[in-house]
Amino acid sequence: MACKPDSNNPPAKTYPPPTPYQWVQKPFFPPPVIRSDNALTVEGIELGRHLFYDTQLSGDGTQSCASCHNQALAFTDNGRRFSTGITGAIGTKNSMALFNLTWSSRFFWDGRVATLRQQVLLPIEDPIEMHDNLPNVVNKLKNSALYPDMFGKAFGDEEINAERMAKALEQFILSITSTDSKFDRYRINPVLNPLTASEQRGFDLFMREFSPAGSNRPKGADCFHCHGTHLFTVNNFTNNGLDANPATGFQIVTGNPLDRGKFKTPSLRNVALTAPYMHDGRFSTLEEVIDHYNSGLQASPTIDINLKSTGVGLGLTAQDKADLLAFLHTLSDTVYTNNPAYANPFR
Numbered sequence: 001m002a003c004k005p006d007s008n009n010p011p012a013k014t015y016p017p018p019t020p021y022q023w024v025q026k027p028f029f030p031p032p033v034i035r036s037d038n039a040l041t042v043e044g045i046e047l048g049r050h051l052f053y054d055t056q057l058s059g060d061g062t063q064s065c066a067s068c069h070n071q072a073l074a075f076t077d078n079g080r081r082f083s084t085g086i087t088g089a090i091g092t093k094n095s096m097a098l099f100n101l102t103w104s105s106r107f108f109w110d111g112r113v114a115t116l117r118q119q120v121l122l123p124i125e126d127p128i129e130m131h132d133n134l135p136n137v138v139n140k141l142k143n144s145a146l147y148p149d150m151f152g153k154a155f156g157d158e159e160i161n162a163e164r165m166a167k168a169l170e171q172f173i174l175s176i177t178s179t180d181s182k183f184d185r186y187r188i189n190p191v192l193n194p195l196t197a198s199e200q201r202g203f204d205l206f207m208r209e210f211s212p213a214g215s216n217r218p219k220g221a222d223c224f225h226c227h228g229t230h231l232f233t234v235n236n237f238t239n240n241g242l243d244a245n246p247a248t249g250f251q252i253v254t255g256n257p258l259d260r261g262k263f264k265t266p267s268l269r270n271v272a273l274t275a276p277y278m279h280d281g282r283f284s285t286l287e288e289v290i291d292h293y294n295s296g297l298q299a300s301p302t303i304d305i306n307l308k309s310t311g312v313g314l315g316l317t318a319q320d321k322a323d324l325l326a327f328l329h330t331l332s333d334t335v336y337t338n339n340p341a342y343a344n345p346f347r
């Protein structure tokens with residue numbers, strides 16, 4: 001009896017340990033935030049990349065994560081205001097850019113998920129997104145020619161389960177960085193890679209505090225309080241004055257009415273590629289966004305205290321707006337949007 005081979009449990013094939021991933025530390029960026037129970041490995045990231053682009057993760061085999069997260073557009077959804085799931089149902093939120101998320105600690109516009117590992121499984125089962133269920137997806141992967149070996153290389157044996165899928169997707173997403181914009185080249189060597197006069201004026205406006213009429217300080221657009229640091233987000237949740245009666249936002253997480261209308265402050269890196277804008281995609285262009293901050297801020301009980309121009313406006317001229325726009329364009333990074341390490345492995 002003891003020696004009888006059990007056909008349901010063939011001897012586990014073992015694999016050598018995966019190769020630790022070498023993080024490339026770029027100037028001015030903070031070190032990566034390590035998820036100690038899911039260290040990045042070359043094989044784990046490669047598996048995650050395959051899963052990200054694999055339409056087998058959806059109920060009818062037509063949709064992958066990449067359907068709503070297109071690398072050429074900083075992994076946003078092809079200019080759509082709202083994404084369409086496999087049944088044709090339309091969501092209520094604008095797809096989010098994916099890069100530099102190692103420095104992020106809450107996910108989705110309202111921050112309702114605390115780890116990427118939990119986050120990445122949600123679209124698979126969401127009825128208005130990929131609309132499958134995890135046991136079914138795991139079965140499809142078990143029966144594929146590709147995945148048992150890839151899971152083996154990433155995790156030491158060929159076991160496939162939802163937790164491993166989530167960890168591999170987390171590793172891939174954490175490996176995606178955007179660090180090579182014109183602005184980065186300027187910061188590293190301003191003499192060799194200067195900004196134009198307009199971009200420089202836009203940068204100055206971005207970094208300066210609001211200066212009310214009559215003040216002798218130079219004019220400021222006051223963007224850095226929330227979109228500051230080299231990441232171009234301080235990774236907080238704030239109410240940026242979109243509505244007098246704001247949507248729920250971060251209150252859904254904390255239950256605190258003081259968090260009403262607060263949303264994840266997105267990084268402004270690659271923002272020229274990610275239209276439309278805001279959690280509900282209400283603005284089609286960056287010009288509209290700049291007009292919002294210049295003269296459209298809506299006061300409400302939870303509007304951020306840094307938006308001191310509310311009611312009076314920033315007083316930006318047409319030239320100031322053009323300069324700010326020119327500066328935002330310096331944050332686009334085509335090294336990242338063309339990086340083969342993030343591209344579809346099935347093509």
Ligand code: HEC
Nearest residue numbers: 064065068083084085093094095096107108109120123129
């Ligand atoms: C049908 C379109 C669609 C599909 C498919 C989809 N996403 Fe998304 N994704 C979105 C939308 C819309 C949001 C914002 C949702 C929200 O805030 O409620 C989002 C948000 C995210 C975020 C949060 C980013 C942040 O900064 O907080 C991550 C990470 C993400 N998606 C990864 C994935 C992965 C991994 C998959 C595949 C398993 C996937 N998405 C499939 C549309 C989609």
Ligand code: HEC
Nearest residue numbers: 221222223226238240263264265266277278279289293304
């Ligand atoms: C009080 C914090 C705060 C300040 C100050 C601020 N923002 Fe924002 N910004 C946010 C938040 C929060 C969002 C997302 C809001 C939402 O979707 O509900 C956002 C969204 C954006 C977006 C859309 C990004 C996207 O991916 O959809 C752009 C562009 C933007 N801000 C530019 C600016 C500029 C330019 C300034 C200065 C004129 C500025 N912001 C000042 C908090 C701020």
